[in-house]
Amino acid sequence: MNWLSNFVRPKIQALVSSQKDVPENLWKKCPSCEGMLFHRDLDAADNVCYHCGHHLAIDIYKRCELLFDEGNYKRVSVNKVPVDPLKFKDKKRYADRLKDSQTKTKEKDAIMVAHGKIGGCDTVIAAFDFRFMGGSMGMAVGEGIVTAAKEAVKRKAALIVVPSSGGARMQEGMLSLMQMPRSIIAVDMVKEEGLPYVVLLTNPTTGGVSASFAMVGDIHISEPGAMIGFAGKRVIQETIREELPEDFQTAEYLLEHGMIDMVVERKDLNEKIGSILSMLMGKKAPQKSKKGGNGKDSDGNGKNLSAKEKKADKTSYAGSVAVKNEPFVAPDAPANETQASKKRARS
Numbered sequence: 001m002n003w004l005s006n007f008v009r010p011k012i013q014a015l016v017s018s019q020k021d022v023p024e025n026l027w028k029k030c031p032s033c034e035g036m037l038f039h040r041d042l043d044a045a046d047n048v049c050y051h052c053g054h055h056l057a058i059d060i061y062k063r064c065e066l067l068f069d070e071g072n073y074k075r076v077s078v079n080k081v082p083v084d085p086l087k088f089k090d091k092k093r094y095a096d097r098l099k100d101s102q103t104k105t106k107e108k109d110a111i112m113v114a115h116g117k118i119g120g121c122d123t124v125i126a127a128f129d130f131r132f133m134g135g136s137m138g139m140a141v142g143e144g145i146v147t148a149a150k151e152a153v154k155r156k157a158a159l160i161v162v163p164s165s166g167g168a169r170m171q172e173g174m175l176s177l178m179q180m181p182r183s184i185i186a187v188d189m190v191k192e193e194g195l196p197y198v199v200l201l202t203n204p205t206t207g208g209v210s211a212s213f214a215m216v217g218d219i220h221i222s223e224p225g226a227m228i229g230f231a232g233k234r235v236i237q238e239t240i241r242e243e244l245p246e247d248f249q250t251a252e253y254l255l256e257h258g259m260i261d262m263v264v265e266r267k268d269l270n271e272k273i274g275s276i277l278s279m280l281m282g283k284k285a286p287q288k289s290k291k292g293g294n295g296k297d298s299d300g301n302g303k304n305l306s307a308k309e310k311k312a313d314k315t316s317y318a319g320s321v322a323v324k325n326e327p328f329v330a331p332d333a334p335a336n337e338t339q340a341s342k343k344r345a346r347s
């Protein structure tokens, strides 16, 4: 016994503890195929499993980087809203839950609004941060969508919302539910201006979010395998007492049943959305020629660029082919450009 406890046990303990020294967060297990994913490789693959193609969660900054051309975007600040108006408390105070999420994510709430270009088209994105209380929609998120819609109208830009949410934020009660009609009115403002409103559904989009703005887009795109629905599968199964198909509520199932327009892999999103936007915004020819030079001068200076576009548009309506090519003669030299536009004005 002595030999066992004095010799073997310390040896085993030493072995086990030396294994513990390897940081656990270097590897991640794919929730779909259970393959091991090295964090650096996973990062390089934009959080898509390189064994089976499963799309893992991605943070909002990386999301915006992937969606916007050359990863260039500028954040739009969202107005403050009253914090915890109901002084709600369940197991924990809502104010504390908010603080915890704020420390964890370093964000004020579960939404980020940014603007930039996609496929050369002015675009405003409102992206949900699932890490922040499950991306739930409270007043701050509603405010974010309203801000994004207003920004899109102001810039004559397309609006893209990227929900990743469990639904309404119950801690805000009725005020949370009010965000459903509020967000609908917000996206309607964009539609009334004749600007495209695209929804990029990501895993998961459920509850009040799927029951409001997320299902009224002009185009619905989804990432592969995303869970999209109102109530969960189990709840529906128990209510209707019927067995539901294996892939129920997945992006692919919804595509098959005509609920969404396309399922696009993460790596192709920028290109696909870019081509859709340039088609919808009717700027195909100038956009194509601008795309090359755009990378150099797209420093997020949206205002100047959209003004430039307006000029390009007006002149192209005049029917001159030569003018169409002008924007990419000297795209990154503002002095030349004003001269060019003056010339255009004269002619």
Ligand SMILES: [Zn+2]
Pocket: 030, 031, 032, 033, 034, 035, 049, 050, 051, 052, 053, 054
């Ligand atoms: Zn996998």
